[in-house]
Amino acid sequence: MKIAVLPGDGIGAEIVAQALRVLERLELPLETEEAPVGGAGYDASGDPLPEATLKLAKDADAILFGAVGGWQYDKLPRAKRPEQAILGLRKHLGLFANLRPAQVYAELAGASALKAEVVAGLDILIIRELTGDIYFGQPRGIRKRDDGEREGFDTMLYSEGEIRRIAHVGFKAALKRGRKLCSVDKANVLETSQLWRDVVTEVGKQYPDVELSHMYVDNCAMQLVRTPKQFDVVVTGNMFGDILSDEASMLTGSIGMLPSASLDANNKGLYEPIHGSAPDIAGKDIANPLATILSAAMMMRYSLQQPAAADRIEAAVKKVLKEGYRTADIAESGAKQVGTQAMGAAVVAAL
Numbered sequence: 599m600k601i602a603v604l605p606g607d608g609i610g611a612e613i614v615a616q617a618l619r620v621l622e623r624l625e626l627p628l629e630t631e632e633a634p635v636g637g638a639g640y641d642a643s644g645d646p647l648p649e650a651t652l653k654l655a656k657d658a659d660a661i662l663f664g665a666v667g668g669w670q671y672d673k674l675p676r677a678k679r680p681e682q683a684i685l686g687l688r689k690h691l692g693l694f695a696n697l698r699p700a701q702v703y704a705e706l707a708g709a710s711a712l713k714a715e716v717v718a719g720l721d722i723l724i725i726r727e728l729t730g731d732i733y734f735g736q737p738r739g740i741r742k743r744d745d746g747e748r749e750g751f752d753t754m755l756y757s758e759g760e761i762r763r764i765a766h767v768g769f770k771a772a773l774k775r776g777r778k779l780c781s782v783d784k785a786n787v788l789e790t791s792q793l794w795r796d797v798v799t800e801v802g803k804q805y806p807d808v809e810l811s812h813m814y815v816d817n818c819a820m821q822l823v824r825t826p827k828q829f830d831v832v833v834t835g836n837m838f839g840d841i842l843s844d845e846a847s848m849l850t851g852s853i854g855m856l857p858s859a860s861l862d863a864n865n866k867g868l869y870e871p872i873h874g875s876a877p878d879i880a881g882k883d884i885a886n887p888l889a890t891i892l893s894a895a896m897m898m899r900y901s902l903q904q905p906a907a908a909d910r911i912e913a914a915v916k917k918v919l920k921e922g923y924r925t926a927d928i929a930e931s932g933a934k935q936v937g938t939q940a941m942g943a944a945v946v947a948a949l
């Protein structure tokens with residue numbers, strides 16, 4: 599099994615290193631190869647997604663991704679910015695289904711900004727469409743009007759086929775979980791969302807065992823902090839999913855805990871923590887590696903067909919939390935506060 603390892607920028611290298619230690623400990627026939635991406639790709643070859651990196655990702659069975667971005671790249675033209683690397687990988691590899699679970703570990707319920715009783719036991723899965731919508735719709739740009747004023751424009755666009763295939767992913771995931779699917783849109787205002795709602799409803803007829811509901815995105819943003827446990831699986835478009843998944847991450851106490859999988863039609867996938875490159879804490883050995891370690895577990899489950907290995911990693915993470923190990927982002931008083939490397943070592947020891 600060949601894994602392309604793309605650490606990226608900021609804390610990317612530190613957290614990916616810990617996930618690799620965990621993978622090594624599994625003693626499976628895994629082969630890894632590393633390549634620069636994001637700002638590191640730009641520095642190495644003038645391109646955030648160097649051709650060799652894209653080729654490595656295409657040839658691998660799965661991709662382990664750290665994070666990209668840094669203040670030193672913010673002034674570059676858009677095509678050269680680090681974010682283009684992750685957007686390009688998603689598009690070139692057809693990774694249209696983004697799974698973002700938000701689970702509250704019993705030990706961390708107190709770390710949430712919400713009351714412990716509102717989030718205790720929370721287990722939701724946000725499924726975000728990842729290769730369409732206003733992120734990729736054409737035309738887009740900034741142009742000058744006849745009166746001399748500039749205007750910016752983007753195109754929100756979904757085809758029936760794109761909506762149908764992500765709807766199937768949503769219904770199938772719901773069947774394996776609590777059999778509830780909430781489709782989130784803005785059909786009271788947007789045409790794209792009206793089509794989204796119609797197509798999801800149509801697909802739902804093939805899944806009579808799943809209870810389908812529809813919710814407007816503004817209401818969903820509110821319900822997520824009011825009664826988050828009402829949700830099982832949420833399926834939504836690219837931009838709404840981007841926003842709602844960040845919101846959902848905070849229910850769990852720390853964005854440093856949340857893994858993600860981005861899958862193509864054959865379950866080949868890219869695995870990354872949902873947090874960013876956090877340049878302010880890079881190189882200080884304080885970042886939380888657990889989201890990346892849990893992403894490696896998802897990789898075992900979804901792309902490499904090693905569910906037992908996935909279970910082992912997840913159990914090891916639960917064990918270190920139970921033992922009181924905490925990185926700074928989830929630390930409370932009385933915890934064994936550790937750095938990035940020590941947290942990785944604790945997970946390896948638990949394995």
Ligand code: IPM
Binds near residue numbers: 685840
């Ligand atoms: C995410 C990130 C990306 C996105 C950025 C880095 C392009 O916010 O994965 O959620 O908007 O999709």
Ligand code: MG
Binds near residue numbers: 840841844
């Ligand atoms: Mg985001």
